[in-house]
Amino acid sequence: MLFMLHIEEDMKDIQHRLTQGILFLLALIGAGIALYLTTVHYEHVPLVCSTSGIVDCARVTSSAYSVIPSTNVPITVPGLLWAIVSAVLAVAGWRMQNQDRRILLAQLVWSLLGLLAALYLVYVELVLLHTICAWCTGMHVVILIMFLISMVQFLNTSAEEDDEVEEESSSLSPASKS
Amino acid sequence: MAKSKQRSAASAVQRREQARQQQQRQHIATASPQNRGTQKRRRATTKRSPWPYVIGAIVLVGVIVIAFVVISNQSTQNTPNTPVPASLLKQVTNVDPGLLSQTGTGGISNPFQKPSGSPPLLTGPNGKPEVFYYGGEFCPYCAAERWPVVIALSRFGTFHKLYETTSSSTDVYPDTATFTFYQSSYSSQYVDFVAIEGTDRNEQPLQSLPAQEAKIVQTYDSSGTIPFMDIGNKFLLTQPSYSPGDLRTNPKDSTSTPLTQQEIMSQIGTGGTVSQDILGSANYLTAAICTLTNNQPDIVCNDPSIVQIEGTLNTMTYAGGFTPGNAALAIADIPTSAQARSRTGLA
Numbered sequence: 353m354l355f356m357l358h359i360e361e362d363m364k365d366i367q368h369r370l371t372q373g374i375l376f377l378l379a380l381i382g383a384g385i386a387l388y389l390t391t392v393h394y395e396h397v398p399l400v401c402s403t404s405g406i407v408d409c410a411r412v413t414s415s416a417y418s419v420i421p422s423t424n425v426p427i428t429v430p431g432l433l434w435a436i437v438s439a440v441l442a443v444a445g446w447r448m449q450n451q452d453r454r455i456l457l458a459q460l461v462w463s464l465l466g467l468l469a470a471l472y473l474v475y476v477e478l479v480l481l482h483t484i485c486a487w488c489t490g491m492h493v494v495i496l497i498m499f500l501i502s503m504v505q506f507l508n509t510s511a512e513e514d515d516e517v518e519e520e521s522s523s524l525s526p527a528s529k530s
Numbered sequence: 531m532a533k534s535k536q537r538s539a540a541s542a543v544q545r546r547e548q549a550r551q552q553q554q555r556q557h558i559a560t561a562s563p564q565n566r567g568t569q570k571r572r573r574a575t576t577k578r579s580p581w582p583y584v585i586g587a588i589v590l591v592g593v594i595v596i597a598f599v600v601i602s603n604q605s606t607q608n609t610p611n612t613p614v615p616a617s618l619l620k621q622v623t624n625v626d627p628g629l630l631s632q633t634g635t636g637g638i639s640n641p642f643q644k645p646s647g648s649p650p651l652l653t654g655p656n657g658k659p660e661v662f663y664y665g666g667e668f669c670p671y672c673a674a675e676r677w678p679v680v681i682a683l684s685r686f687g688t689f690h691k692l693y694e695t696t697s698s699s700t701d702v703y704p705d706t707a708t709f710t711f712y713q714s715s716y717s718s719q720y721v722d723f724v725a726i727e728g729t730d731r732n733e734q735p736l737q738s739l740p741a742q743e744a745k746i747v748q749t750y751d752s753s754g755t756i757p758f759m760d761i762g763n764k765f766l767l768t769q770p771s772y773s774p775g776d777l778r779t780n781p782k783d784s785t786s787t788p789l790t791q792q793e794i795m796s797q798i799g800t801g802g803t804v805s806q807d808i809l810g811s812a813n814y815l816t817a818a819i820c821t822l823t824n825n826q827p828d829i830v831c832n833d834p835s836i837v838q839i840e841g842t843l844n845t846m847t848y849a850g851g852f853t854p855g856n857a858a859l860a861i862a863d864i865p866t867s868a869q870a871r872s873r874t875g876l877a
Contacts, residue, residue, distance in 0.1 A: 419784075478602045503587065
């Protein structure tokens with residue numbers, strides 16, 4: 353029985369680390385996209401993207417909405433920072449032996465913030481610019497996947513902890529004592 | 531009797547003991563580890579499965595994106611051009627010459643380049659020296675440039691029809707207030723004004739270049755940089771004279787509220803940035819046109835500020851200028867619509 357419990361714990365740990373590894377990889381992909389678009393902005397290198405039809409990255413990345421309001425800083429910079437923080441959280445989550453709920457909550461909140469920003473940018477692309485940026489869409493998909501993974505992991509861990517609490521309380525109930 | 535009482539008491543004790551043992555067996559049965567595990571799994575699968583949340587999140591995101599697409603299809607970005615109100619037309623085409631003279635260059639740099647060699651004087655449809663303008667209604671830089679063009683040309687002739695519009699809502703410096711030369715009407719005894727708006731404010735094709743102008747663009751503006759002006763083959767304007775940002779409530783914020791036509795007009799003459807930019811550019815254009823008209827009309831071309839600017843233009847060298855041979859190379863230094871955006875830190 354004890355052996356089975358150990359196996360179950362090990363499986364949970366492997367699953368947790370695997371999930372954090374996936375989150376880390378996704379954060380790296382996001383950082384790569386943001387870094388590329390930031391480089392294109394500052395170095396004026398050609399943007400590898402369609403320039404005709406509804407997909408036109410240059411039109412989006414050179415629009416008035418491509419910078420932080422009242423600055424010349426492209427919004428890819430906060431995007432890059434978001435991805436870096438996500439990667440750091442994934443590393444922290446990976447290093448934690450006992451799936452630390454605080455880190456999982458931080459990942460969930462952070463990815464939710466990213467998702468809200470992505471939805472605003474999708475609004476800008478579709479409604480205001482009538483143009484889609486393929487690179488930006490790639491980043492948005494990464495953010496959505498990271499949010500879903502973070503949510504699943506947080507909910508799973510919450511459920512397990514609740515079960516443990518229930519088990520403990522039931523073992524201490526008067527019926528068990530008798 | 532006593533024996534009978536003893537038997538009945540003993541049987542009651544036995545019955546109570548049996549009931550207690552049965553109760554205990556039932557409790558053990560219900561509280562067995564196997565049973566507890568089953569209950570736990572049931573709770574986990576029915577109450578705490580994350581998948582409904584995942585599916586809910588995906589559906590929510592999908593609904594939001596679909597809503598954006600629907601809104602996008604419903605929104606009409608196209609604002610039809612309307613004639614410039616008579617009062618505004620009068621103001622913009624009759625700027626006080628004293629004010630223009632007082633402004634001089636307005637502190638702006640010479641916006642012109644010279645074509646190399648001695649290309650023949652460019653003449654228009656009526657045989658007069660031609661002032662050729664090539665732009666697009668969507669283009670915010672063209673929007674800014676049209677203000678000095680209208681003011682300068684009004685010193686040599688009359689705009690009979692002129693429409694007001696704004697630059698694209700989706701480009702940099704969105705909705706910059708301006709005019710459009712599409713369907714405009716201008717007459718002058720000194721120059722022919724040929725204006726082509728290649729695209730409308732939604733970047734859809736609007737006007738095509740006549741053969742002569744197409745050749746000019748091919749020769750001096752092969753990358754299609756706009757705004758582009760050829761002043762009689764003597765001077766080329768290949769970049770905006772000033773930033774469209776100056777025509778906004780906050781010049782440092784390209785997304786700040788754009789000034790309206792009337793607001794821009796009311797700022798002309800205040801000596802502020804808008805006034806310096808627009809009138810300074812208009813004076814450069816005026817001086818360039820004076821070189822085509824043998825300094826006619828006198829009242830315009832003999833103004834001291836115009837004479838001074840004209841002197842500067844006449845001493846321009848061809849360094850970095852345009853020739854058919856090096857046009858492509860030189861164009862690389864000129865902000866195209868996209869390059870210009872880059873230089874404003876937006877690309």
